[in-house]
Amino acid sequence: MSRIGKMPIFIPPNVEVTLNSNKITLKGPLGILKQNKNNLVNIKNDSNVLYFTAINNSRIAKSMSGTMRSIINNMIIGVTKGFEKKLQLIGVGFRAKIEKNYLNLILGFSHPILYKIPFDIICETPSQTEILIKGINKQAVGHVAAEIRRYYKPEPYKGKGVRYLNEIVILKETKKK
Incomplete structure (x- = not known):
């Protein structure tokens, strides 16, 4: 359903990503942004590439994986370019x-x-x-x-x-x- 959620995000070298159990924090040259993680989405950081997967095959979980990916991508753009x-x-x-x-x-x-x-x-x-x-x-x-x-x-x-x-x-x- 969500094709956006399947695309990985490549993290620029000047951005630092911290994944906690319920929060993701991005630190870049322009500032720091924090976002609560959704329980239906699993986020994995593998050598400066973020992968988003839905926890189950429900419609809501799949759509939330695309939403979380878009939000995190906008946060990366925000802390680098604004x-x-x-x-x-x-x-x-x-x-x-x-x-x-x-x-x-x-x-x-x-x-x-x-x-x-x-x-x-x-x-x-x-x-x-x-x-x-x-x-x-x-x-x-x-x-x-x-x-x-x-x-x-x-x-x-x-x-x-x-x-x-x-x-x-x-x-x-x-x-x-």
């Missing part, structure tokens, strides 16, 4: 700037929005209408980007709002008289 997401602010007067550990968003409301940046995420504003979110945890980077985007999703008539870089927003035609 992840980033870019957001654009489209609209007249829409701006963003970093103030201490807060992201100050001016999105056309009567008040500015202060978003507290999590400690493991780095936010930058290369220009007033761009937000760059970086981190080693893929899920955390995507979650922060989704939370910021949720404040003002791109609307379908003028296209104003917070959108991902290269996101295509299909504009609707306005009502005719």
